[in-house]
């Protein structure tokens with residue numbers, strides 16, 4: 032069995048492109064060209080150069096000694112928090128802005144929830160001097176004022192999504208509507224491994240640099256390329272897809288996916304899609320999503336805005352359904368405690384999304400000789416207010 | 425013969441009206457359908473509201489949100505329509521997004537449609553290839569016509585593919601837009617209408633998006649079989665309620 036997308040963008044039964052005809056020419060243009068463009072030497076060269084000189088790659092693979100001691104196993108942190116703009120998101124936006132240029136587009140749109148992907152998109156648009164419009168739910172704009180200010184400083188226009196629940200899923204709807212209304216000159220930079228084919232596969236390929244580096248870095252440090260486990264948090268699933276990518280077909284590497292349980296699986300305020308979701312269609316992809324019995328998409332909840340999405344990418348739906356991935360849900364409280372623990376033990380304040388990944392150390396027991404790589408997807412600067420309010424700092 | 429096919433061979437331009445079921449009030453569905461027929465409308469698209477209507481602009485989005493808040497859902501719509509064929513004889517089409525149909529079960533959904541006397545479905549986010557690979561035989565088994573969309577960006581090749589998969593009419597989206605985004609037609613539409621007419625497709629075309637009054641209706645139907653009005657009708661309902669439907673239709677033709 033393979034865990035990558037087939038030619039039609041399916042991961043097992045999940046994926047595909049469930050889009051209205053208005054979007055067919057745009058996605059078809061992308062589908063026909065993305066692999067060819069990504070494999071062009073000139074594209075590769077520019078992408079690699081920017082990742083190195085602008086993003087700051089390779090990011091370190093850091094042996095977390097005190098954390099390892101506490102949990103009696105060998106834990107490495109993949110330091111995506113050290114990327115420019117503070118999270119893995121920029122790996123993808125660098126790739127996609129180059130793709131947009133190759134396709135001759137001169138206007139960029141994006142959706143954002145917490146603002147991380149919006150900032151990463153505004154950043155690369157500033158870098159390339161391309162017009163940028165970011166859709167953000169009206170409620171999120173109020174909750175994430177610093178990232179709104181960052182996007183504005185970077186020259187982007189932030190447009191409020193006023194429809195539906197006025198959060199990430201609605202911002203995504205608005206971006207898609209913009210694309211329908213501007214089919215020729217505009218390119219849509221999606222922020223995760225979600226949306227219609229070819230987006231999930233393309234974003235996973237751009238993020239796969241994470242596991243590519245883990246392989247040679249681990250070889251240097253441990254004399255072997257493959258860890259026993261790779262752990263990552265899953266919102267839409269892009270940092271996880273990147274961290275798993277080169278290990279998916281090796282059954283000796285355990286894949287651990289961490290979802291946000293919010294206030295608890297049964298609380299009605301959760302974002303644990305693998306537990307609470309059913310197969311359906313969201314944003315052009317057949318995948319697991321949280322919905323009413325009637326097929327209306329419901330609003331998720333997590334203290335971490337980046338995990339607050341009612342679906343998961345089709346790759347992850349397939350990893351779950353096939354049993355290849357082990358899915359664990361972590362509550363707000365568990366994640367916040369883990370965030371504080373990492374800060375004190377390792378001197379690293381993680382993004383609350385990443386804190387979810389660390390919290391599994393309280394749930395899952397590893398062997399002392401196991402090598403566990405945890406993807407530290409982002410840094411906690413953006414979450415300081417949430418940490419302050421939670422811990423009354 | 426399906427009511428849609430019968431209607432399409434009548435020698436006149438067809439007026440089709442879209443409305444969102446459950447809007448403005450939950451119980452308005454049957455009254456709206458009956459009034460539309462009484463006032464000479466040829467075909468009705470009953471919107472099954474969805475939480476995330478990607479192809480729709482603010483007017484239809486808002487009507488869908490309110491309809492859902494009012495308590496509209498798939499089974500309730502079927503219950504409201506149960507006896508519709510006792511009073512209404514024009515073709516009825518359900519228009520909605522694929523997920524609610526998928527959750528109901530595609531076969532169960534189609535079966536209920538046939539029992540009620542629904543003639544066709546428009547599901548914009550059910551793509552041609554998935555329809556052909558997985559669902560065409562079910563639609564046909566229950567006598568339902570599936571209506572595909574084309575836009576000014578759709579290539580001639582693709583239009584021909586869609587034409588050969590169609591067995592009713594083609595929904596010709598007038599401009600690259602979501603519903604209700606633009607009003608009126610310009611040079612681009614004129615060229616597009618002429619291009620499509622010159623393709624001599626097997627299926628007649630009905631134009632939708634951007635039609636709001638007699639002028640745009642006449643422009644749209646010059647080289648097509650009919651036109652669909654959606655957002656403008658929803659706006660009319662929002663302002664005037666369900667008692668003034670005849671006034672709206674009389675202003676169109």
Ligand SMILES: Cc1ncc(COP(=O)(O)O)c(C=O)c1O
Nearest residue numbers: 266267268269270337384408409
């Ligand atoms: C630091 C960080 N981690 C994880 C995520 C979740 O996204 P994904 O699941 O696509 O990696 C986000 C999203 O904003 C984020 O900012």
